[in-house]
Amino acid sequence: MSNASEPCSLETLAVQAMGLTHAPHGDLIPPIHLSSTFERAGDGSYPGGRLYARDQSPAYDAVEALLTALEGGSGALLYPSGMAAATAVLQSLEPGRRLLVPRILYWALRHWMQAFAARWRIDLAWYDNGDLDSLADGLASAPTDLLWIETPANPTWDITDIRAAVDLAHAGQTLVVVDSTVATPVLTRPLELGADLVLHSATKYLNGHSDVIAGVLVTREDSPAWQCIRAARPLAGAILGPMESWLLLRGLRTLHLRVRQSCASAERIARILATDPRVAEVCYPGLPSHPGHAVAARQMRGGFGGMLSIRVAGGESQAWVVAARLRVFKRATSLGGVESLVEHRASIEGPGTPCPPDLLRLSVGIEAVEDLLADLDQALG
Structure with missing residues (x-):
């Protein structure tokens, strides 16, 4: 692959799928990488830098790089659904930790959080969407490990002030994840407002054609929390297929x-x-x-x-x-x-x-x- 000249905006970067062309023919449309495994050299090394597609698929390269750029982060991970991305964050918590979440959020995730908290011995606490006083009270009532924000919140479209919420959370060393599925990076970039992680159900606007189920996490920095999440993905087998990755990249272009x-x-x-x-x-x-x-x-x-x-x-x-x-x-x-x-x-x-x-x-x-x-x-x- 080769890089085009530096694009002038994120919109151009998305339209041109990172501005990459593909050898040997200079393809403007990236290929679909279907191989599940890769050949070693005679000395046992990996000349192509790949071992096995479960954690090193070239199908992920361009789309994760583009999502990282669109959100202004330092890395991205694809998942087979938005729920898989969300649960990957939650399962990185150790048993006995505290999680603060809004009362209104994606309903399936709310149900999963309640069941997960009971099994994992997680202290699950709630705050009122868009109410910074309620959020501050929740953070002050006990040391909190993770603050979950969904804005706009489904289905009443309540708005949470991300920067103000982040300031409150980071004062207590609380990690902040923002579900920005509805806003998309076109409208809001939570990492610029101080959030640690941003989540998307990529099934929705990022793909945009109702023909892919996918999720994505993007991190602001290569933190210990991110390293834990990243290490767990291949072990859990929570990976997106190559065709879905290609379709997602196609959708991102518009x-x-x-x-x-x-x-x-x-x-x-x-x-x-x-x-x-x-x-x-x-x-x-x-x-x-x-x-x-x-x-x-x-x-x-x-x-x-x-x-x-x-x-x-x-x-x-x-x-x-x-x-x-x-x-x-x-x-x-x-x-x-x-x-x-x-x-x-x-x-x-x-x-x-x-x-x-x-x-x-x-x-x-x-x-x-x-x-x-x-x-x-x-x-x-």
């Missing part, structure tokens, strides 16, 4: 365009629905009425994300009616793809969910926004 389009459409939809009497509330950090708007305006560059939720006037039964009437928005789980999706989130999360029963979660894709608005209008009746 990340900036997709995120900008989704943000613009989501903000327009949010502003129109915020004045619609058929909608009781719009949850979107781009609205001045949102409690986290001021922090989001400071922390998110160039947009407020492509996710919003609406609480339908008429309650849960009417929310179900609206979801059933939608045609352009597809009723499906996930977010961050090019297609727009809708989900009645409380029924997906099940008993104990903090999600209001009248809430519909909208993932705004890159279709014509006029079509999306018309679909919502006819569905609301």
